[in-house]
Amino acid sequence: MPSTMKGPGLFLAQFAGDAAPFNSLPAITKWAAGLGYKGxxxxxxxxxxFDLEKAASSQAYCDEVKGICTEAGVEITExxxxxQGQLVAVHPAYDAQFDGFAPPAVHNNPKARQQWAVEQMKFGAKASKNLGLKASVSFCGALxxxxxxxxxxxPAGLIEEAFSELGKRWKPILDVYEDNGVDVGYEIHPGEDVFDGATFEMFLDAVGGHKRCNINxxxxxxxxxxLDYLEFIDIYHQRIKAFHAKDAEFN
Structure with a gap:
């Protein structure tokens, strides 16, 4: 096992809820630690x-969050x-579905929803830096x-135009991540414009080979x-900055 491997981690999104112990950071981190998770x-x-906007502007709040996790016996991985990343680029066909990812104030307003998402992504860069993290994870969205x-x-050129627009939207965001010393690991996922190696390369080209454009x-x-998920590691290992692991079965 690599010396950098500290133990199993848990993505809290699937477990957060209104009932204890899933409704607060102190409770859910203690629950996760009790199951043997380390991150x-x-x-x-x-x-x-978590309050992302507050974390982007307050080092004291980030120190408090880290302290809660440390007291529980876990550390923050990313x-x-x-x-929010999904909402940086939404095809109009998905407007109704993806409004559910945004606050009610920007529902039925794609332009305002995208502006909110871009601001959120920039908060993510600053919050990650304040927490001492070197990578974050996200989606790229889908045009x-x-x-x-x-x-x-x-029509000829349709896909190329979509990736060009995707790159224009993400390049300024990635620049903020560069300013804060944080990588973005995009989860390569069906439903995103980046869903395999070829599309990741198209996206990477669209953002000018940006050093902060990486892979979850x-x-x-x-x-x-x-797809051959082992060969993918051989090809793209230098761009892999985070990972998820879960069961899947092809029927």
Whole structure:
């Protein structure tokens, strides 16, 4: 086992809820530690557990959060901005579905929703730095995914245009992460424009090979797409900055 491996970690997003011990950071981290977990990945959109805007501006608050985790017996592995990252780039076909990821004040207003998401992503960079973290995890969003299956036939240049726009939206965000010394590990996932190695390379090209454009590796999504998840590590290991692990079965 690599010397950097400290033990199992848990993404808290799937467990957060209104009932104890899942409704506060002190309680859920003690619960996770009691199950043997050594690290937690914190969902930044869940106000029951974390205040992202406050974390971006207050070192004292971040020290308090770290103290809560330390007292429970876990450490923070990364902050997750999956839902906010998704909203950086939303195809209009998905507007109704993805409004649920945003606060009610920006529902039915795609422009305001995107502006909120971009601001949230920038908060994520600053909060990560304040917490002493070197990587965060997110989604890239989807402008082209509705056109995955080529029927009706796609007009020439449609996908290239979508990735160009995706790059324009993310490049300034990645610059903020560079300023704060934090990598963004995009989870390569069906439903995102980046769902395999080829699309990751297209996105990387669209952001000019940005050093902060990296990967949150989750082989479960590769298995369900019948991709070679081991060869992917051989090819892209230098860009893998975080990982998820969960069961998947192809039927």
């Amino acid at each position: 937690v990945q914190i969902p930044t959109w869940d106000s029951r557990l 902050l997750s901005t999956h839902l 082209a995914f509705p056109y995955l299956y080529p029927w009706p036939q796609r 590796y989750d082989p479960s999504h590769f298995l369900l797409q019948q």
